[in-house]
Amino acid sequence: MTDDKGIIKEADPAVLHNLLRTMVLIRIFEEKIIEVYPMQDMKTPVHLYIGEEAVAAGVCAHLKKEDYVFTTHRSHGHCLAKGSDPEMLYAEFYGRISGCSKGKGGSMHPVDPENGILGTTAIVGGGIPIAVGTALASRMKKDGRISVTFFGDGASEEGTFHESLNFAALKQLPVVFICENNFSATTSPLSQRQPHENIAKKAGGYGIPGITVDGNNVLDVYDAAKAAVQRARQGKGPTLIECKTYRWKGHVGPDCDHEKGCRPMEDLNKWMKRCPVEMYKDLIINKGLITETDYMNLVKEIDAALDDSLKAAKQHPLPDTKELLKDVYYDKE
Amino acid sequence: MTDDKGIIKEADPAVLHNLLRTMVLIRIFEEKIIEVYPMQDMKTPVHLYIGEEAVAAGVCAHLKKEDYVFTTHRSHGHCLAKGSDPEMLYAEFYGRISGCSKGKGGSMHPVDPENGILGTTAIVGGGIPIAVGTALASRMKKDGRISVTFFGDGASEEGTFHESLNFAALKQLPVVFICENNFSATTSPLSQRQPHENIAKKAGGYGIPGITVDGNNVLDVYDAAKAAVQRARQGKGPTLIECKTYRWKGHVGPDCDHEKGCRPMEDLNKWMKRCPVEMYKDLIINKGLITETDYMNLVKEIDAALDDSLKAAKQHPLPDTKELLKDVYYDKE
Amino acid sequence: MPWTKVYIDKNELKDTLAREGLRGLSYRDALKEAQEQLLRDDESVFLLGEGVDDSGGIFGSTLGLWKEFGKDRVMDIPIAENGLTGVAIGAAIAGMKPVFIHMRMDFLPMCMDQIINHAAKWHYMTGGRVNVPLVIRSIIGRGWGSAAQHSQALHALFMHIPGLKIVVPSTPYDAKGLLIASVRDGNPVMFIEHRWVYDYIGYVPEETYTVPIGKGIVRRPGKDVTIVAISLMVYEAIKAAKTLEKMDIDVEIIDPRTLNPLDEELIIESVKKTGRLVIADVSCKTGGAGAEIACRVAESAFDYLKAPVKRVNFPDTPTPCSPSLEDAYYPDAETLVESVKGLF
Amino acid sequence: MPWTKVYIDKNELKDTLAREGLRGLSYRDALKEAQEQLLRDDESVFLLGEGVDDSGGIFGSTLGLWKEFGKDRVMDIPIAENGLTGVAIGAAIAGMKPVFIHMRMDFLPMCMDQIINHAAKWHYMTGGRVNVPLVIRSIIGRGWGSAAQHSQALHALFMHIPGLKIVVPSTPYDAKGLLIASVRDGNPVMFIEHRWVYDYIGYVPEETYTVPIGKGIVRRPGKDVTIVAISLMVYEAIKAAKTLEKMDIDVEIIDPRTLNPLDEELIIESVKKTGRLVIADVSCKTGGAGAEIACRVAESAFDYLKAPVKRVNFPDTPTPCSPSLEDAYYPDAETLVESVKGLF
Ligand SMILES: Cc1ncc(C[n+]2csc(CCOP(=O)(O)OP(=O)(O)O)c2C)c(N)n1
Ligand SMILES: Cc1ncc(C[n+]2csc(CCOP(=O)(O)OP(=O)(O)O)c2C)c(N)n1
Ligand SMILES: [Mg+2]
Numbered sequence A, B: 001m002t003d004d005k006g007i008i009k010e011a012d013p014a015v016l017h018n019l020l021r022t023m024v025l026i027r028i029f030e031e032k033i034i035e036v037y038p039m040q041d042m043k044t045p046v047h048l049y050i051g052e053e054a055v056a057a058g059v060c061a062h063l064k065k066e067d068y069v070f071t072t073h074r075s076h077g078h079c080l081a082k083g084s085d086p087e088m089l090y091a092e093f094y095g096r097i098s099g100c101s102k103g104k105g106g107s108m109h110p111v112d113p114e115n116g117i118l119g120t121t122a123i124v125g126g127g128i129p130i131a132v133g134t135a136l137a138s139r140m141k142k143d144g145r146i147s148v149t150f151f152g153d154g155a156s157e158e159g160t161f162h163e164s165l166n167f168a169a170l171k172q173l174p175v176v177f178i179c180e181n182n183f184s185a186t187t188s189p190l191s192q193r194q195p196h197e198n199i200a201k202k203a204g205g206y207g208i209p210g211i212t213v214d215g216n217n218v219l220d221v222y223d224a225a226k227a228a229v230q231r232a233r234q235g236k237g238p239t240l241i242e243c244k245t246y247r248w249k250g251h252v253g254p255d256c257d258h259e260k261g262c263r264p265m266e267d268l269n270k271w272m273k274r275c276p277v278e279m280y281k282d283l284i285i286n287k288g289l290i291t292e293t294d295y296m297n298l299v300k301e302i303d304a305a306l307d308d309s310l311k312a313a314k315q316h317p318l319p320d321t322k323e324l325l326k327d328v329y330y331d332k333e
Numbered sequence C, D: 001m002p003w004t005k006v007y008i009d010k011n012e013l014k015d016t017l018a019r020e021g022l023r024g025l026s027y028r029d030a031l032k033e034a035q036e037q038l039l040r041d042d043e044s045v046f047l048l049g050e051g052v053d054d055s056g057g058i059f060g061s062t063l064g065l066w067k068e069f070g071k072d073r074v075m076d077i078p079i080a081e082n083g084l085t086g087v088a089i090g091a092a093i094a095g096m097k098p099v100f101i102h103m104r105m106d107f108l109p110m111c112m113d114q115i116i117n118h119a120a121k122w123h124y125m126t127g128g129r130v131n132v133p134l135v136i137r138s139i140i141g142r143g144w145g146s147a148a149q150h151s152q153a154l155h156a157l158f159m160h161i162p163g164l165k166i167v168v169p170s171t172p173y174d175a176k177g178l179l180i181a182s183v184r185d186g187n188p189v190m191f192i193e194h195r196w197v198y199d200y201i202g203y204v205p206e207e208t209y210t211v212p213i214g215k216g217i218v219r220r221p222g223k224d225v226t227i228v229a230i231s232l233m234v235y236e237a238i239k240a241a242k243t244l245e246k247m248d249i250d251v252e253i254i255d256p257r258t259l260n261p262l263d264e265e266l267i268i269e270s271v272k273k274t275g276r277l278v279i280a281d282v283s284c285k286t287g288g289a290g291a292e293i294a295c296r297v298a299e300s301a302f303d304y305l306k307a308p309v310k311r312v313n314f315p316d317t318p319t320p321c322s323p324s325l326e327d328a329y330y331p332d333a334e335t336l337v338e339s340v341k342g343l344f
């Protein structure tokens, strides 16, 4: 853990508040999905991010609206942290025409161009090179944007990871690689897939910085991302940040897979004690930045807003079947 | 350069002689191709290995007949070093039915199961995982064989390189990765494709040894390969060896591409002064292992033998057109 | 014969099995049993794939197998489809018989290079000296908003690649018999399952047996129109045939079971008899298996055709997520009925 | 019209061009000119590919372009087809118009995932909010023992993937016009060239122009039989037509120019007139473009067909190396003549 006192002193209080807000937003956004999912009318495979919120929050705090972010099948946290409208996301998950992808994509394929999310792929490792491509475009267009790609430990095993790092390092592109190492890919443990646990070590092979941080400590993430984003903005090239974290829920769906025997319960307990939201909340209450009441109010406020979003989203209509054949091809006219 | 005196003292003189013999064999084998190629009847794209002979010779000196070797589009040197019959190779290049692949493969796809060459792919990076697979089979069957895969600097950019190293390191398989870094892929210089020149550095990311050697010094290669092969045989896992070397001829065909302006002539001149065959010959003459006359006799002997092989190969018949439809599917009966 | 007949009515099936004293097994368990027996009988067989040893066990089809055979022979792997296909090819040419399992067929484009450029061509490129006994199991997904990247059926692509065999079993009996045949075949075999068939039950003998690769089967004899139905569509075709029967249209249903080799003879014979052809598949229309089958008929049984050929497929769009669009996307027995009626 | 007519006789072509005061250009140079003009006119266009800036310049088709436009816009790349396709897609959705160039079509299986699962589906998955203006040029190789991994034509695979357009220009005029149209199209376009057409010369206007994607063309009007000829086979068809003319068989040749969208109307109209169809393609037979075209005709012009459809293709084998086998592998005008004769 870095000297969080240092960061806390340096950073703008608004930023510190926002870190909490973002994490709480992600947490409650997904808790609502868990609530409604058993009704069987949100027909999209949801990959919940609960337990990993500090990564999205800590990284996206440094990004401008126009910066590009690429997420994965586990998309909710990144979209929300980047500023996407919860109602539009819920609507998408309900397959509504008002969803961000007109109901065509679902939870695995959110899009939000206004917030720099140009689309999402659920092919493991698929989004990494695409983010390098937007970074290349930014370099060519000199538009000052940077690109961030979030991906899992599993994705770091795909050839595209290697090909992307090589190219980004070669061209010194403004891209930040955020590997969310939650030690599993579906239910397969990292130890059955990689020779060791330190994914950031790969960076050395490409001559770029590789940093490992505690992905449950939002200030650690914030700190590492700050340096990486700065490097990218200054044209100094890519950085690989590995955030060690843990997924509380099953790979897909609202259940806890530990109960099915997929992963050791003691792991979950250990990591739940290190809940990113709780840890950070306690820290900033300790530091006197907010009070327990402030926090309760924040939770209530977000909860109410998300209730409204969810309710509104559900009321939107499903796409007409005429939509089926549309959007296969782009048409200039 | 390692202490070659040490190696020279340690190693069996027969081995030291054989290193020279192998390199001379490869060199003259290809010089004969250069001679006959303008007649336009050897209709197969030849990727010449001249200038890089020390790598194949130094590595294969440690291999048993039953060990597996995977080569690439630039295949001649590895096949010869592994013990393939020159006549069978020439016959293949002439598209003869007596060729190692019945004329169906040509120079890019030699096969020689008796010598551990189970087939060859000319897809860049394609053979790396296949070698990991034979190593996996050896581990499962406990047959004591090891696998060696030769590939270029270009191939180290493909995703399969990463995927192969990860899996081999994970399972600690008996495989040796030999990267022949000749600083180019077709005519594209390494500097346009990778952020730095040290491919062996990648090994660190997988927690396996990565060694860079002078690929024009056959004793250096021999030395590094010895340790790697030992590791593999002892079940200690894979090694990546990067051999820095240089291709004298064009990417494909018998011409010198420097004359076409593809690469700087001074590079060629520099590397020709470091001819692997000449350097080694001089060294062992200096050390009193052979005389200049021994060398001349060796050259003559090999030259004559290869003349015979080439002549014989050309006299074999072309495949009957009935062959066209055969061998698409394996048939147990 | 209860092993060739496809029962739509579960009670009818149960009765038949009970009456004949036969064992019923789900498609999922038939696959599992085949693998279990293969692993037991042949040391060179091993399974590999993402999650083969986990608590899901590839939708149950490999569930718990690692307990008997160990994690070396029921091997979880990194997420690296192309590299691992290369690894499997390497193991295969060195004498092993790997079965590489993909939870979704959508992930195969990742390893197309090793499949198309390597596995398929290896035997030919080596002049027949080295063969690749590799089976690639993959499952076609469907429903619950699986969307564009988790519900593709790409078997047609492989039909264009000489050197591959393609197997599309629709019944538990065939799933087991064809999987055993595939593993023993000695060639790279694309073994393509449909997730929606996993729960179907049918007669499956306990012993080891093979169903020959390259032989289709008549699922229902009929005289008025031939439906060539692939994979899940066999079931829709049977339902459609029942409806059409009431309209006095007697449907012959052919389940090709393998797409390469394709049992052209069986199809041609049927069309010669019926004069009408509808092909029902579980993938997009253009460039699909239906095109090839129709073309073969237009080449070889042209004189017997009394009506245009028809295809029943998904539309040429990626799979949408929304339930309203998913509903519209997938054809079913009704679509087939309409299509057949159009031929009279 | 000299820009639609295909001349087999070089002198006839020269005379025509001279008489009409028109400029002749090779297919290779037509491609180069198109790219040159695109690069000049539109800052968002850039080329990338292995060797685009080298002394070969992709068989001359990009030769020296880096000198005017720099190595950022004529960009050599690492050998990493899948990753770099992803990079190109990323650049495309961020507003650039990349042209990714592959010296051999055989390397596309390496990047199938980014093509099939990403480029093709992106527009649909995003509900039409983001499009992918990406052109992928690839070249079909042939001859000199190129063998199994350096001579494949895989355009048929892409026909099965909704979201892609597929362009197969056969003439210099079309090469230029279709490349410009492709780059401006806004969709992922598979632009497929044949190495053996590179030297062919034809009329090519100096100015920028487009040939519409989705429009085929009649290369030779005729009344007895329709040959749909793809890519290089257009030339073989023209030669075959000359031979057949002497036998009083009047061939209509259709060059579809694009395979998706396919100009079905043009083909159907022709078959309605001639009643006979032969499809000639530069790839393996099973599951090829010919199957789709034949099937469309069997669906839509069945009543007009007077004879079975026929396909002229490579056999269903990998490409062999030996000259004796290569000779046997490739069909030509003669094969076409035989095939057509069989229909009468
Ligand atoms: C190419 C590919 N292979 C397999 C899958 C199936 N799959 C979906 S998510 C997943 C695990 C991904 O693990 P990781 O990258 O660590 O992300 P996490 O789910 O842990 O966030 C797998 C194997 C896929 N979507 N794409
Ligand atoms: C996947 C793939 N992409 C491109 C090619 C074309 N190609 C053939 S050899 C070659 C260069 C290979 O360079 P390297 O691996 O360094 O080997 P070298 O030729 O230098 O020995 C290329 C790009 C190919 N054969 N396969
Ligand atoms: Mg993970």
Ligand SMILES: [Mg+2]
Binding pocket: B152, B153, B154, B180, B181, B182, B183, B184, B185, B186
């Ligand atoms: Mg090289």
